[in-house]
Amino acid sequence: MAIRVMLVGLGPIGAAVGRQLTTRSGFRIVGGVDIDPAKVGRDVGDVLELGRRLRVTVADRIGKTIKATKPDVAVLCTGSTLKAVLPQFEEVLTGRVPIVTTTEEAAYATAQNRRLARRLDAAARKAKVAVLGTGVNPGFLMDAFPIALTALCERVDRIEVHRVQDARIRRLPFQQKIGAGLTTEQFKHGLERGTLRHVGFAESIRMIADAVGWKLDRTTDDVQPKLATEAVESDLLAVDPGYVSGIVQDGVGYADGEPRIQLHLEAYLGAPESYDSVLIEGSPRIYSKIDGGVHGDIATASMVVNSIPAVLAAPPGLRTMRDVRLPSFYAGR
Amino acid sequence: MAIRVMLVGLGPIGAAVGRQLTTRSGFRIVGGVDIDPAKVGRDVGDVLELGRRLRVTVADRIGKTIKATKPDVAVLCTGSTLKAVLPQFEEVLTGRVPIVTTTEEAAYATAQNRRLARRLDAAARKAKVAVLGTGVNPGFLMDAFPIALTALCERVDRIEVHRVQDARIRRLPFQQKIGAGLTTEQFKHGLERGTLRHVGFAESIRMIADAVGWKLDRTTDDVQPKLATEAVESDLLAVDPGYVSGIVQDGVGYADGEPRIQLHLEAYLGAPESYDSVLIEGSPRIYSKIDGGVHGDIATASMVVNSIPAVLAAPPGLRTMRDVRLPSFYAGR
Numbered sequence: 001m002a003i004r005v006m007l008v009g010l011g012p013i014g015a016a017v018g019r020q021l022t023t024r025s026g027f028r029i030v031g032g033v034d035i036d037p038a039k040v041g042r043d044v045g046d047v048l049e050l051g052r053r054l055r056v057t058v059a060d061r062i063g064k065t066i067k068a069t070k071p072d073v074a075v076l077c078t079g080s081t082l083k084a085v086l087p088q089f090e091e092v093l094t095g096r097v098p099i100v101t102t103t104e105e106a107a108y109a110t111a112q113n114r115r116l117a118r119r120l121d122a123a124a125r126k127a128k129v130a131v132l133g134t135g136v137n138p139g140f141l142m143d144a145f146p147i148a149l150t151a152l153c154e155r156v157d158r159i160e161v162h163r164v165q166d167a168r169i170r171r172l173p174f175q176q177k178i179g180a181g182l183t184t185e186q187f188k189h190g191l192e193r194g195t196l197r198h199v200g201f202a203e204s205i206r207m208i209a210d211a212v213g214w215k216l217d218r219t220t221d222d223v224q225p226k227l228a229t230e231a232v233e234s235d236l237l238a239v240d241p242g243y244v245s246g247i248v249q250d251g252v253g254y255a256d257g258e259p260r261i262q263l264h265l266e267a268y269l270g271a272p273e274s275y276d277s278v279l280i281e282g283s284p285r286i287y288s289k290i291d292g293g294v295h296g297d298i299a300t301a302s303m304v305v306n307s308i309p310a311v312l313a314a315p316p317g318l319r320t321m322r323d324v325r326l327p328s329f330y331a332g333r
Numbered sequence: 334m335a336i337r338v339m340l341v342g343l344g345p346i347g348a349a350v351g352r353q354l355t356t357r358s359g360f361r362i363v364g365g366v367d368i369d370p371a372k373v374g375r376d377v378g379d380v381l382e383l384g385r386r387l388r389v390t391v392a393d394r395i396g397k398t399i400k401a402t403k404p405d406v407a408v409l410c411t412g413s414t415l416k417a418v419l420p421q422f423e424e425v426l427t428g429r430v431p432i433v434t435t436t437e438e439a440a441y442a443t444a445q446n447r448r449l450a451r452r453l454d455a456a457a458r459k460a461k462v463a464v465l466g467t468g469v470n471p472g473f474l475m476d477a478f479p480i481a482l483t484a485l486c487e488r489v490d491r492i493e494v495h496r497v498q499d500a501r502i503r504r505l506p507f508q509q510k511i512g513a514g515l516t517t518e519q520f521k522h523g524l525e526r527g528t529l530r531h532v533g534f535a536e537s538i539r540m541i542a543d544a545v546g547w548k549l550d551r552t553t554d555d556v557q558p559k560l561a562t563e564a565v566e567s568d569l570l571a572v573d574p575g576y577v578s579g580i581v582q583d584g585v586g587y588a589d590g591e592p593r594i595q596l597h598l599e600a601y602l603g604a605p606e607s608y609d610s611v612l613i614e615g616s617p618r619i620y621s622k623i624d625g626g627v628h629g630d631i632a633t634a635s636m637v638v639n640s641i642p643a644v645l646a647a648p649p650g651l652r653t654m655r656d657v658r659l660p661s662f663y664a665g666r
Contacts, residue, residue: 020487023487023488136485140484140485144481144659145481147659147660147661147662148477148478148481148659148660148661150639150661150662151473151635151636151639151640151660151661151662152469152473152627152632152635152636153632153635153639153662154353154356154631154634154635154638155356156662156664211659211661211662212661212662212664213662213663213664213665282662283631284627284628284631284632285625286623286627287623287624287625288621288622288623289621289622289624290619290620290621291620291622292618292620294485294617294619295617298487298616298617299485299486299617301487302484302485302486302487303484303485305487306483306484306486307484321659322658322659322661323658323659324658324659325655325656325657325658326477326480326481326544326654326655326656326657326659326660327480327481327484327659328480328481328483328484328544328545328655329480329483329484329486329489329544329545329546329615330546331489331545331546331547332546
C-alpha cells in the first residue's frame, strides 16, 4: 500500500518534493493545497510540470482536503517562520495528519521560537501524530550530519561547519533570497526587513549544542553581502561588478565565552568551489569534506521524502532530526 | 545520577571503553567481568591502567556481578561472532540489563547469523531491554554513515565505501588480526581458519541494502594479503620485505547481477594515506572524504560510550544503528 501524501504549498520546494514522490513507488500524491489563485483548481500534475495529470486538483483549503483525501502524511512547504506557518500546522493537526515540513524554525526549538514550538508540540501530541522539521539546511548538512560525526569522538572541543555553494545552480527564489543583483543599499534594506538571510542557523547551533551538551552563553548570526568583482550570470539573473552576488553568513555559538560552534555559509553566483565541510576539533580530530557540495534544492526535497517513513514511525509530538531514526534514502516498499 | 555501567570483557576495546567512561561525568563503572585469571580479583582501575583504584573488583561471573552491582547497562566486548558470545548475552539479559556490544555479528542480522540474531532479539524482548551492536566498523563508517548520506538523494545507484588505515597506530591485537609479520603461507592458513579478516562486511552490506531497499542476489567477502615491499615497523611489530604487512579486503553486494554495494578495506603497516571515503552514485552524486581517516580504536570506544543513552531510550529487542536515534557525542548529564 502506497503512503498517501498531501502537499501543502506548491512553490519550488513543495513542487520538487511532489516530483520526487511521483518517481518513487510507495508514495501516492492524494491532495495538493496552495493559496495561489494561479494554482488552485488546476491538476497537481500540471502544477508540478509532470507532463501528465495526476487527477488530483489543487485546493485552497487544508481541512477540506484532508476530509476528502484521507492522507497518511502532509508535506508542508510554505514558509520559514513558526509564526507564519503555525495556523497551517494547526489545521493539518486538527485532521490528525503527521507532518514533514521545511519550515526552518520547526527544525529545532530555540530561545526565540520556544513558545511557538511548545504550542506546535502540544498540538501534535493532542493529535497523536509526529511533526518533523527537516531539509538539507537546517536539518542535515549543518546540524544532524556534524552531530553524527561527533559520535566518533571521546572529546569534542569545537565544531566548525562550512557550506559554500555556487548559487548559479539554485532555483530563482533562492538566488533572490541571497540578494543576487541588488545594490549594496538595497541589500541593506533587505537585511533590515529580515528577508536576506539563510534562516536556520539559530536552530542548527542549538541542535548541535544540545547534542554535545554545551550550555551556550549567546549565539550570533551575521550576514554580509558578497560583491561581484566581475560580471557573473546564472540562467536566471545577471550581476554586474559592484552589485551583490550573494551572501556570506556566519553563525556562532559561544560557551564559556569561547566560540564553540561556528557555521559559515557562502552562497553567491560564481563561487569558485562548492563544498560542504565539517571540522570537529577534539579526540580524534575529524575533518570531513564533500567535494562539489550538495545541491540544496534536490537534497532538500530528498530529505523531506526520505523522512516520511521515519515520521510515520515516530512517537507523537514535535520531533527533530536528533530523535528520529537514522536518516536514509527510502525507495518505497 | 550517573549511569551505572558493567564492563564485560576487559581486553583492549573493553578497557578503552572503560577508560573513556572514567573521563565523562554521567557514567560510573560499577562492575567488571573477565575470564582472564590474570585480571580476576584485581581492581578495575588497575586493569584499565588508570593509576588509581575504582574500588571495583574484576569478577569472573556475569550473573553474580549484576546482582551485586545493579548496573543500568552492560558494555560487552568479548568476541566477534554471535555463536561465541550468545551465552554471555543471555546471562546479561537474564539479569534484565540493556547491552551495548562490539560483537561484530550483532551489528546487523544477515542470512548467516539470522537464527542466532532472532534468539538474541527474543531474549532482549523477554528481558524488556534493548541490545545494540555498534562500533566504528561495523556500526558507523562503512554502514550507518553512508546510509545517512543517502538521505540527501532522490536516487541511489551504487554505493562505494573505502576505509584505508595505516595499521601502525592500531593496537597489537588489531595488527595481529590483519596478519602483520606473517609469511604468505602462514597468512593462507590464517585465512582458512577464519582468523585473518575484518568481521562485519556481511553485516554492513546487509544494513545498507535494507536501508536503501535493494534485494541482494549475493554477497562476496574476499581477503588478500598486502606484502611489504620494504621493511616497515610499528612500535609493536617489524615486518621485512616479502612478509605480510596487513590485509586488503573487498566486500560486494550484488543486486540484479550488478555490484551495487562495494566496501573496500585496506589495513596494513605503512599505508601511505589513511582516509575514509563514501561515494554515492545517484542524484545528486555525493563524494565524502575524511582525510587522515578515523582512528579505529579510539572511535570504536567512543561509539560504544556515546551509544549508551540511545540504548537506554530504545524499545526492547535487538536494535541496530538504523533504528536507534541519531548517533552523537554524549558528555554526561
